[in-house]
Amino acid sequence: MFIKRLFHQKPRSGLGLRASFLLALSLFCVFMDYRYHSFDTLRMSVAPLVYPLQRLVDAPFHWIEKIRNRQQGFHDLLQAHQSLQDTHRLQNARLQTLEALEAENAHLRALLKVKPQAAQTFLMAEIVQVHNDPFMQRILLNRGEQDGVVLGQPLINAEGILGEIIEVFPKTSRAILLSDVSYGISVENLRSGVRGIVRGRGLNQALRLQHVPNTIDLEVGDLLVSSGLEGRYPSGYPVGHVTEMKQTAGESFAEVKVQVSASHQKSRQVLLIQSSKD
Amino acid sequence: MISVLSVYDSWSSRLMVLLSFVLAGILGLLPLSEHWDYCRPQWAALVLIYWSFYSKRSIDLWGAWCMGLLMDCLHGALLGQYATLMVVLRYSASLLGTRLKLYAQGGQYVVIFVLLALSQSPLYLLYRYLGHSQSLQWYSASVVSSLLLWPIVYKMLRIFEQKRVAL
Numbered sequence: 001m002f003i004k005r006l007f008h009q010k011p012r013s014g015l016g017l018r019a020s021f022l023l024a025l026s027l028f029c030v031f032m033d034y035r036y037h038s039f040d041t042l043r044m045s046v047a048p049l050v051y052p053l054q055r056l057v058d059a060p061f062h063w064i065e066k067i068r069n070r071q072q073g074f075h076d077l078l079q080a081h082q083s084l085q086d087t088h089r090l091q092n093a094r095l096q097t098l099e100a101l102e103a104e105n106a107h108l109r110a111l112l113k114v115k116p117q118a119a120q121t122f123l124m125a126e127i128v129q130v131h132n133d134p135f136m137q138r139i140l141l142n143r144g145e146q147d148g149v150v151l152g153q154p155l156i157n158a159e160g161i162l163g164e165i166i167e168v169f170p171k172t173s174r175a176i177l178l179s180d181v182s183y184g185i186s187v188e189n190l191r192s193g194v195r196g197i198v199r200g201r202g203l204n205q206a207l208r209l210q211h212v213p214n215t216i217d218l219e220v221g222d223l224l225v226s227s228g229l230e231g232r233y234p235s236g237y238p239v240g241h242v243t244e245m246k247q248t249a250g251e252s253f254a255e256v257k258v259q260v261s262a263s264h265q266k267s268r269q270v271l272l273i274q275s276s277k278d
Numbered sequence: 279m280i281s282v283l284s285v286y287d288s289w290s291s292r293l294m295v296l297l298s299f300v301l302a303g304i305l306g307l308l309p310l311s312e313h314w315d316y317c318r319p320q321w322a323a324l325v326l327i328y329w330s331f332y333s334k335r336s337i338d339l340w341g342a343w344c345m346g347l348l349m350d351c352l353h354g355a356l357l358g359q360y361a362t363l364m365v366v367l368r369y370s371a372s373l374l375g376t377r378l379k380l381y382a383q384g385g386q387y388v389v390i391f392v393l394l395a396l397s398q399s400p401l402y403l404l405y406r407y408l409g410h411s412q413s414l415q416w417y418s419a420s421v422v423s424s425l426l427l428w429p430i431v432y433k434m435l436r437i438f439e440q441k442r443v444a445l
Contacts (some may be wrong), residue, residue, distance in 0.1 A: 057308060268327055
């Protein structure tokens with residue numbers, strides 16, 4: 001009955017009126033969804049129905065990748081193994097100093113009577129779908145509420161911060177990436193300690209450091225890390241490098257472009273940070 | 279005459295239209311690399327153009343709107359985004375009627391190009407109002423890629439439809 005009503009051709013009277021009503025309604029929906037997230041519950045209830053379809057579309061690519069991995073020659077594997085072992089050794093050595101530093105840091109914090117930093121564990125997740133609208137830089141992950149994913153959980157990979165979980169479904173979750181136009185993160189310059197807010201520009205990989213005075217101590221190539229001051233991200237994770245800095249005389253703010261450190265394009269695996277409260 | 283009408287109005291015919299939209303939705307989900315993402319064609323818009331201009335099987339304004347909402351749900355986009363596009367397209371289709379088929383091939387391409395660009399404009403204006411400082415790059419790229427794919431979509435749907443009639 002529903003389908004019959006959907007495709008039934010009605011007489012053309014009042015078509016313009018109906019069209020403008022539907023147009024206004026659609027634009028109103030977009031506005032409400034964008035500004036006030038009014039349809040999040042609807043999206044959440046539809047997600048389990050759409051998920052099999054998304055997996056279905058993703059399956060061939062997943063299998064192609066698997067087959068390609070399997071066909072990789074023995075020699076390649078040996079080489080990869082060797083280089084991984086090298087990095088592992090190197091990182092182990094670095095980790096030893098890090099452990100010592102961590103102990104020292106904890107000791108110093110105790111001396112200063114500062115609360116120790118929360119311990120962090122990681123949850124591995126895989127990217128199922130990349131949102132196909134350049135206006136919304138979002139990805140879908142294969143971990144959901146059942147795996148312990150919570151709203152606002154930070155998302156990283158080996159290179160740095162990727163984004164944050166904004167929607168949690170039973171078996172999947174959706175994350176917003178740093179490059180989304182509506183997203184911002186508090187950062188600090190690792191070299192000088194200057195703080196600022198980095199915002200997405202909608203374009204992949206490129207961000208903008210906002211409202212920084214012309215006289216700020218910042219150079220091209222500086223690494224910006226999360227400051228943790230917005231209370232969402234743990235501090236010290238790489239966000240991006242300064243790639244361009246324009247200081248115009250007479251303008252009160254400098255124009256600073258930042259290249260994101262972490263890219264979701266290079267690998268499917270990402271990590272969700274779970275910080276224990278105590 | 280009656281029998282022909284019943285063929286065009288039958289359940290299977292409606293299901294066929296619905297199926298073509300679902301397929302368009304699935305095509306829209308295909309992963310594209312970073313550089314090609316801007317050129318993602320509007321599959322469902324092309325399918326709607328086919329059914330409204332080139333076929334006797336028709337989908338009305340409400341149907342087009344519902345299909346738009348379905349696409350939004352499928353792609354996890356802002357609700358109403360695709361629906362806006364579909365409503366504008368369907369309304370322009372009913373204004374133009376079957377006149378489009380009378381134009382020469384080049385003329386048809388021009389009209390389809392204008393329609394696709396026009397259907398994006400309300401959204402573009404809304405996004406500008408909401409504070410997106412995006413360039414026109416995304417819109418123009420997707421309109422051009424859709425137009426380039428139009429002959430293929432047209433051929434496929436034509437074959438699809440004729441096979442169904444033959445059955």
